[in-house]
Amino acid sequence: MHVSRPITVGFISLGCAKNLVDSEIIATGLTAAGFRLAPAPKCADVVIVNTCAFVRDAKAESIDAVLEACAWKQRGRCRAVLVAGCLPQRYRREIQSLLPEVDAFIGLDELNQAGMVIRRVLRGEQSVAVIAPRAQAVLEPSGNRLLFTGAPYAYVKIAEGCNHTCAFCAIPQIRGRYRSRPIHRIMAEAEDLLSHGIRELNLIAQDTTSYGLDLGARTNLPTLLRALGRIGGGFWIRVLYGHPAHVTAALIDAMGAVEQVCHYLDLPIQHSEAAILRAMRRPSTAERLRRMFGHIRAALPGVTLRTTCLVGFPSETERQFRNLLAFLGEIRFDHVAVFTYSKEENTPAARLPCPVPTAEAERRKQCLMLRQKRIVDEVAMAQIGRSDDLLVERYDRKRRLWVARSRGQAPDVDGVVYVSAPADGLMPGALIRGRYVAAAGYDLRAVIQ
Numbered sequence: 001m002h003v004s005r006p007i008t009v010g011f012i013s014l015g016c017a018k019n020l021v022d023s024e025i026i027a028t029g030l031t032a033a034g035f036r037l038a039p040a041p042k043c044a045d046v047v048i049v050n051t052c053a054f055v056r057d058a059k060a061e062s063i064d065a066v067l068e069a070c071a072w073k074q075r076g077r078c079r080a081v082l083v084a085g086c087l088p089q090r091y092r093r094e095i096q097s098l099l100p101e102v103d104a105f106i107g108l109d110e111l112n113q114a115g116m117v118i119r120r121v122l123r124g125e126q127s128v129a130v131i132a133p134r135a136q137a138v139l140e141p142s143g144n145r146l147l148f149t150g151a152p153y154a155y156v157k158i159a160e161g162c163n164h165t166c167a168f169c170a171i172p173q174i175r176g177r178y179r180s181r182p183i184h185r186i187m188a189e190a191e192d193l194l195s196h197g198i199r200e201l202n203l204i205a206q207d208t209t210s211y212g213l214d215l216g217a218r219t220n221l222p223t224l225l226r227a228l229g230r231i232g233g234g235f236w237i238r239v240l241y242g243h244p245a246h247v248t249a250a251l252i253d254a255m256g257a258v259e260q261v262c263h264y265l266d267l268p269i270q271h272s273e274a275a276i277l278r279a280m281r282r283p284s285t286a287e288r289l290r291r292m293f294g295h296i297r298a299a300l301p302g303v304t305l306r307t308t309c310l311v312g313f314p315s316e317t318e319r320q321f322r323n324l325l326a327f328l329g330e331i332r333f334d335h336v337a338v339f340t341y342s343k344e345e346n347t348p349a350a351r352l353p354c355p356v357p358t359a360e361a362e363r364r365k366q367c368l369m370l371r372q373k374r375i376v377d378e379v380a381m382a383q384i385g386r387s388d389d390l391l392v393e394r395y396d397r398k399r400r401l402w403v404a405r406s407r408g409q410a411p412d413v414d415g416v417v418y419v420s421a422p423a424d425g426l427m428p429g430a431l432i433r434g435r436y437v438a439a440a441g442y443d444l445r446a447v448i449q
Contacts, residue, residue, distance in 0.1 A: 312361025
């Protein structure tokens with residue numbers, strides 16, 4: 001008697017942590033429907049490429065990954081390639097003609113239909129496209145969500161979409177209007193994750209600090225943080241992807257009151273010059289930002305501040321860039337990401353005059369990163385001899401050291417702490433006390449205290 005084996009599915013998940021959550025939701029639904037996950041994408045019967053289309057480089061990376069997956073179909077066991085997420089959503093009308101090698105395209109609202117789409121393709125249907133004209137849904141993870149982080153932390157998406165009108169950004173076109181998940185559903189997800197050994201919940205959205213503004217006066221990020229804290233126990237809560245315009249006294253008070261909340265804020269400023277910020281449609285000034293960060297540091301001593309800057313925006317002068325450089329030196333952020341401006345179609349900034357040459361924008365980026373590296377080195381050296389709480393992630397067999405992070409280090413984007421301990425001396429998910437003994441680049445070394 002012939003017994004057919006289950007269809008295996010492999011994932012290539014590109015872009016930010018929000019995309020990673022989407023990939024996890026797809027994978028969880030597929031396994032519940034009888035599919036199996038392949039150990040690697042090139043070993044799978046079906047490859048799903050969950051794409052990013054935020055900026056030009058992300059689109060290029062996504063297309064390269066799609067073409068590579070299609071090449072596996074020509075010479076390997078792969079039977080079908082599905083492209084999901086932001087790229088097909090943004091280019092819904094032309095995506096099939098742009099990538100005729102692909103078997104199916106799935107939009108953001110249809111990610112939970114991946115199983116049905118795979119079965120249609122394997123039955124012989126060609127050029128399947130399931131993409132709503134506008135993203136409007138909020139996909140809810142099921143219990144026992146599969147995690148791709150490979151460590152005792154998870155990302156919890158608390159909202160979808162964005163209501164900001166930043167001149168350079170295509171996200172509202174792709175992901176739609178801001179829509180928050182109800183608190184009780186976020187709570188259920190958090191409790192499920194914690195019951196399965198997760199020890200760090202990283203709250204994410206296009207703008208976490210706008211959470212609940214669409215649900216009524218009683219729902220907001222401070223309320224959510226306090227509710228999560230009432231779960232109790234030893235775990236961390238981290239707030240990522242905030243917006244300076246929505247940092248309130250109530251939020252800072254909640255961060256100080258809930259012991260599980262890391263004193264860590266990720267607040268992209270993009271720039272410090274008022275004229276550039278106005279052109280970006282992010283109204284603020286260096287003085288407002290200076291007051292805000294001063295208030296945060298006064299209310300949360302030892303807080304870790306992360307930001308993102310955008311250089312090479314149309315009309316940015318050398319003087320304005322130098323002022324941004326000086327501002328970062330004054331505020332001394334703990335972590336800084338820097339991007340060069342990407343001209344994106346159908347965004348207000350695409351119509352602005354006075355473009356900054358690509359090579360000049362890249363020079364400014366490197367200049368800013370070199371200045372920030374000096375700050376990072378100074379901050380790291382000041383840590384030597386200090387004790388800190390650390391979350392153990394995994395054992396690095398090559399280095400023969402354990403990999404951990406402090407409350408001041410977000411996963412994937414910040415450095416790590418290497419801990420000297422025997423391979424059988426610790427375990428992933430353990431919260432330990434360590435003492436810093438050395439620094440190297442963006443990472444630290446520690447010994448167990």
